[in-house]
Amino acid sequence: MKIGYFADGEWSHKALNLILQEPSFEIQFIVARYDSPDPVLKKYTEDLGIEFLTDENVNLPIFIKLITEYQPDLLVSMSFNQILKSKLINLAPKGFINCHAGALPFYRGRNILNWVLINGESEFGVTVHYIDEGIDTGDIILQKKSAIDEQDDYRSLLKKATILCAELLFESITLIASDKVERISQQTIHPVGFYCGRRKSGDEWLDWEWNSLRIHNFVRGITAPGPGARTIKNGEVWVILKTKMIENAPNYIGTPGEVVGKNNKGFCVKTQDTSILVTQLAKISETGKIEPIHCSCPIGTRFTKHEN
Numbered sequence: 001m002k003i004g005y006f007a008d009g010e011w012s013h014k015a016l017n018l019i020l021q022e023p024s025f026e027i028q029f030i031v032a033r034y035d036s037p038d039p040v041l042k043k044y045t046e047d048l049g050i051e052f053l054t055d056e057n058v059n060l061p062i063f064i065k066l067i068t069e070y071q072p073d074l075l076v077s078m079s080f081n082q083i084l085k086s087k088l089i090n091l092a093p094k095g096f097i098n099c100h101a102g103a104l105p106f107y108r109g110r111n112i113l114n115w116v117l118i119n120g121e122s123e124f125g126v127t128v129h130y131i132d133e134g135i136d137t138g139d140i141i142l143q144k145k146s147a148i149d150e151q152d153d154y155r156s157l158l159k160k161a162t163i164l165c166a167e168l169l170f171e172s173i174t175l176i177a178s179d180k181v182e183r184i185s186q187q188t189i190h191p192v193g194f195y196c197g198r199r200k201s202g203d204e205w206l207d208w209e210w211n212s213l214r215i216h217n218f219v220r221g222i223t224a225p226g227p228g229a230r231t232i233k234n235g236e237v238w239v240i241l242k243t244k245m246i247e248n249a250p251n252y253i254g255t256p257g258e259v260v261g262k263n264n265k266g267f268c269v270k271t272q273d274t275s276i277l278v279t280q281l282a283k284i285s286e287t288g289k290i291e292p293i294h295c296s297c298p299i300g301t302r303f304t305k306h307e308n
Contacts, residue, residue, distance in 0.1 A: 001173075030052055058084070074094040141183070155223065158225070208303060212276045244276070244279055251273045259300060281294075
């Protein structure tokens with residue numbers, strides 16, 4: 001089966017390694033993101049002797065004509081970043097499929113692994129689906145879910161999802177090759193589902209008026225390699241990298257953002273309802289790098305939210 005691969009990042013590298021191990025699958029070309037072409041994928045094309053393509057708009061007739069000349073059986077997207085139109089979607093006889101790190105029809109859209117942690121989910125999903133002209137709305141081929149452990153954060157969830165995505169995409173391509181796909185309409189799971197918007201600069205600011213659980217989930221949801229949860233202390237920007245919920249912490253009225261206790265693991269900060277233990281703090285260097293530091297933060301220190 002001849003495959004055109006639209007891809008980017010480590011997710012796509014792991015999936016590509018699996019695809020290349022199957023002799024009946026032939027990668028004809030790789031299409032990389034236009035704004036930041038993946039150098040690892042470029043090296044793959046050099047080793048395989050195939051074309052490495054980029055285009056600012058893959059829906060234009062000139063690009064579609066180029067792809068048509070390859071006569072691919074299947075087109076595959078793994079972390080590609082352009083919205084695809086019908087002429088390209090319908091070009092290959094076996095369709096155009098996408099691997100999405102979300103349990104569709106829920107968690108459509110962008111930055112899904114951040115959002116599942118921010119929302120305090122106990123599991124996340126990976127879905128391989130046919131692409132249609134909606135955003136992550138096409139029929140499902142396969143879907144798998146994996147537990148989110150208490151110690152998981154954005155970094156650890158990325159590792160889990162990268163492996164799961166690669167395995168599920170390969171399994172889905174194998175089903176398509178053997179004509180054994182049983183398509184599942186997303187409407188049969190939920191008539192609406194929901195969409196998550198892309199996280200942007202400014203979304204990283206923490207609000208100490210939130211309750212402790214929301215703060216904890218927010219911190220672990222955008223920690224490195226994300227931007228980290230930002231806060232202000234004495235007019236300077238600080239980054240909260242790790243927190244821990246305090247068992248049986250009392251719910252009382254106080255000043256959110258104030259340091260109210262310390263122990264050998266960190267310092268306690270009052271929240272809207274109880275208090276939370278901050279175990280790792282960082283500053284931002286002049287070059288923009290997040291640098292973890294030790295900070296004593298005496299009782300009475302106040303963190304405040306960013307004012308736009």
